[in-house]
Amino acid sequence: MEQFAIANTDGHPVPHRVVIVGGGFGGLYAAKALGRSKQIEITLIDKRNFHLFQPLLYQVATGKLSPGDISSPLRSILSHYRNVKVLMDEAIDVVPEQHQVILNTGVLPYDTLVVATGVSHDYFGQNQWAEIAPGLKTVEDAIRIRRRIFRAFEVAEKETDPEKRRAWLTFVVVGAGPTGVELAGALGELAHYALKHDFRNIDTRETQILLLEGLDRVLPPYPPELSTAAAKSLENLGVTVHTQSFVTGITEDTVTVRHEEQTETIQTKTVLWAAGVRASGMGKVLAERTDATLDRVGRVIVNPDLSVPGQPDIFVVGDLAHYKHQGDQPLPGVAPVAMQEGAYIAKLIRYRLQGRELPSFHYSDVGSLAVIGQNAAVVNLGWLKLSGFLAWLIWVFAHIYYLIEFDNKLVVMIQWAWNYFSRKGGSRLITQEENPLNHSELGGKLG
Amino acid sequence: MEQFAIANTDGHPVPHRVVIVGGGFGGLYAAKALGRSKQIEITLIDKRNFHLFQPLLYQVATGKLSPGDISSPLRSILSHYRNVKVLMDEAIDVVPEQHQVILNTGVLPYDTLVVATGVSHDYFGQNQWAEIAPGLKTVEDAIRIRRRIFRAFEVAEKETDPEKRRAWLTFVVVGAGPTGVELAGALGELAHYALKHDFRNIDTRETQILLLEGLDRVLPPYPPELSTAAAKSLENLGVTVHTQSFVTGITEDTVTVRHEEQTETIQTKTVLWAAGVRASGMGKVLAERTDATLDRVGRVIVNPDLSVPGQPDIFVVGDLAHYKHQGDQPLPGVAPVAMQEGAYIAKLIRYRLQGRELPSFHYSDVGSLAVIGQNAAVVNLGWLKLSGFLAWLIWVFAHIYYLIEFDNKLVVMIQWAWNYFSRKGGSRLITQEENPLNHSELGGKLG
Numbered sequence: 001m002e003q004f005a006i007a008n009t010d011g012h013p014v015p016h017r018v019v020i021v022g023g024g025f026g027g028l029y030a031a032k033a034l035g036r037s038k039q040i041e042i043t044l045i046d047k048r049n050f051h052l053f054q055p056l057l058y059q060v061a062t063g064k065l066s067p068g069d070i071s072s073p074l075r076s077i078l079s080h081y082r083n084v085k086v087l088m089d090e091a092i093d094v095v096p097e098q099h100q101v102i103l104n105t106g107v108l109p110y111d112t113l114v115v116a117t118g119v120s121h122d123y124f125g126q127n128q129w130a131e132i133a134p135g136l137k138t139v140e141d142a143i144r145i146r147r148r149i150f151r152a153f154e155v156a157e158k159e160t161d162p163e164k165r166r167a168w169l170t171f172v173v174v175g176a177g178p179t180g181v182e183l184a185g186a187l188g189e190l191a192h193y194a195l196k197h198d199f200r201n202i203d204t205r206e207t208q209i210l211l212l213e214g215l216d217r218v219l220p221p222y223p224p225e226l227s228t229a230a231a232k233s234l235e236n237l238g239v240t241v242h243t244q245s246f247v248t249g250i251t252e253d254t255v256t257v258r259h260e261e262q263t264e265t266i267q268t269k270t271v272l273w274a275a276g277v278r279a280s281g282m283g284k285v286l287a288e289r290t291d292a293t294l295d296r297v298g299r300v301i302v303n304p305d306l307s308v309p310g311q312p313d314i315f316v317v318g319d320l321a322h323y324k325h326q327g328d329q330p331l332p333g334v335a336p337v338a339m340q341e342g343a344y345i346a347k348l349i350r351y352r353l354q355g356r357e358l359p360s361f362h363y364s365d366v367g368s369l370a371v372i373g374q375n376a377a378v379v380n381l382g383w384l385k386l387s388g389f390l391a392w393l394i395w396v397f398a399h400i401y402y403l404i405e406f407d408n409k410l411v412v413m414i415q416w417a418w419n420y421f422s423r424k425g426g427s428r429l430i431t432q433e434e435n436p437l438n439h440s441e442l443g444g445k446l447g
Numbered sequence: 448m449e450q451f452a453i454a455n456t457d458g459h460p461v462p463h464r465v466v467i468v469g470g471g472f473g474g475l476y477a478a479k480a481l482g483r484s485k486q487i488e489i490t491l492i493d494k495r496n497f498h499l500f501q502p503l504l505y506q507v508a509t510g511k512l513s514p515g516d517i518s519s520p521l522r523s524i525l526s527h528y529r530n531v532k533v534l535m536d537e538a539i540d541v542v543p544e545q546h547q548v549i550l551n552t553g554v555l556p557y558d559t560l561v562v563a564t565g566v567s568h569d570y571f572g573q574n575q576w577a578e579i580a581p582g583l584k585t586v587e588d589a590i591r592i593r594r595r596i597f598r599a600f601e602v603a604e605k606e607t608d609p610e611k612r613r614a615w616l617t618f619v620v621v622g623a624g625p626t627g628v629e630l631a632g633a634l635g636e637l638a639h640y641a642l643k644h645d646f647r648n649i650d651t652r653e654t655q656i657l658l659l660e661g662l663d664r665v666l667p668p669y670p671p672e673l674s675t676a677a678a679k680s681l682e683n684l685g686v687t688v689h690t691q692s693f694v695t696g697i698t699e700d701t702v703t704v705r706h707e708e709q710t711e712t713i714q715t716k717t718v719l720w721a722a723g724v725r726a727s728g729m730g731k732v733l734a735e736r737t738d739a740t741l742d743r744v745g746r747v748i749v750n751p752d753l754s755v756p757g758q759p760d761i762f763v764v765g766d767l768a769h770y771k772h773q774g775d776q777p778l779p780g781v782a783p784v785a786m787q788e789g790a791y792i793a794k795l796i797r798y799r800l801q802g803r804e805l806p807s808f809h810y811s812d813v814g815s816l817a818v819i820g821q822n823a824a825v826v827n828l829g830w831l832k833l834s835g836f837l838a839w840l841i842w843v844f845a846h847i848y849y850l851i852e853f854d855n856k857l858v859v860m861i862q863w864a865w866n867y868f869s870r871k872g873g874s875r876l877i878t879q880e881e882n883p884l885n886h887s888e889l890g891g892k893l894g
Binding site for chain 1: 495496497514516522523526532533534535536553597598604605642644646647874875876877878
């Protein structure tokens, strides 16, 4: 493996160049873990200038937190590692034979490449739904959803036709995985607590929140008893759960749902998408340039050391990696998996430079968490299954722990504490539209 | 004045209907002050669903605070006043003869009308500059400026041509009133403190910040000794002040400035506009529908009781009002003036309902404040002129005091405390663009 040579012809050490594409949990953990290695030079590429704490994005979408509360500038997180360079750019291709990444504005040579570009939404081939039913992956998505939620209440307040008003006060969330459950729960809280004194013509407690799931229960990856507890908490917040329900159509005014042999059309102005994911474009690039094969949603099926088949110097971590852990089931696309994979790759690179071998990646399950509303969450730590207030406390502290690691976001904790007692939530801004009174979402533009 | 009758033919009291257009400081203070009067029914109209604490908007533009930190939902501020209704709508016309306000989506009758729609930017007839040199009045403006500032550093980091790099690292602020001075000071702090460890190819301390002012000193409305202190503080932060300088041209790459008989062209990619204001459209509406006359920038010249000439039931408060206080100089467009005017109008309406008269409006000067950077501000309380750290402390507490009044924004205080010690500022997001790597501002669109 000559690319791991660490001395040039003058006998001076030449740093080993690691290029990491993507500043999410996987890429960032790899960069941080390599940041103290003197023989290594790291370049982290990201389209955005910040790391986003995606597990809390639904709190931005529902007006509890501001985007700045859950984002940290990548440069600021990594500024103390002098061997880490951050480049705001986009990787569009890879030339494995020449050890090069092609960026939007240049070419970057690498000795080791780590691809961590994640996934985005998938609409199961119905891409026209994307405009009507936004998903929740980026800050812009969250602001868009926030705008739609709060504008729906504003329009309902002015609407005199009871049927139309009802459509504005009907919210449909498609998909009852963690994101869907958390969104629906937060909507329930808004309607029943935060907003209940704020309107004069409508009673926000009459808001209808529907959570649609194709499988037979909410939170399908969790143990059944936690799904039951989650469903109960959702019900307490006024959320109606429909399982074994498949969306067959979405328009600006309706959602059509098939349940067993019946088809129902729901009048609604707000549909939120939390159903499917699709791997980012780098998966396809790797499939074209290497022997990598992709799974059904476009993720790269990786070797036991997370490398790409036939490419010992290219690794995939995080949501973009399809890693068969036990049986055929890939590891889920959650932050702890990405973090552990990023840390593993960093260790592997350091070991290789020392001529040592590292055993295959092994994910140690830290459990899973989902929050259904204030005081209610479900926690599955394997040896411990919890729901309710105690689970919520665990959820709060687990998230604060990670947020603080990135940016000392003490402020978030205080904001939460404040929100907890006031049940208000101060970030309910309807923003980023040329004309905030334009009720059509399409063509919303910056002024 | 029969419109102030408070009993209908059945002998039941009929509430007096006050319509307030605009939820800035003037409108909000009027609404709050009327909120406890049982005989009065208030409708507050605003295009936006939130009140914006505009004096801190420059901190959003420079990545210190998030928009949510300085905004509060109007509904939430007013939710406890059961006689106050909030409508998210836009007033487009007034029919004084019929006591009606025409909204975008309907018609609203009033007994008393309070217009508080404020001002926006003015480019002295050069409207093509608006696209290139954004002003700072809305949350969207602030996010746009934030995006441009932080992207300029990102592009500079990648730029290899020294001249182009220099242009990306040159920031020009036009206008040295409080907003211009605060923006320039915050830019200086960014370059010299917050960002200095974050880049590898550029030294942010080489950033050039130019502050251009047509008059002979910065902060022209302040006493000369404070202008001198402010100029000194700006210099310490690396800001170059050019007085008696007039902008004659702005392009995407340059600013042309005339100073005495000389003309200079500065290569820059970032021009921020803090020079002129223009009254909002309601001024023009009132001039057309009533006997009101407008001043040079379109503000409504009001009577000593803030009413519109010939219209005892229509009042103008805040930045849109031209109120001659002493001599011919109108009151400045600052928050304390608007607040006092709003409170005055509320009192006047209550007095009228009781058949009492209120003397003319009198502004009691609370002084003026401008912050130049951390630890440096200038304060003019009339009897007390201060600059430096003590002035900064006064500035901090004055702002927190008002923020807390609106929404218990304790969090802002803690965020500031944190920023103060860390000198970091965590809201440096480049957001709200379809393609964040697209270096042209034009056509930035939401995804």
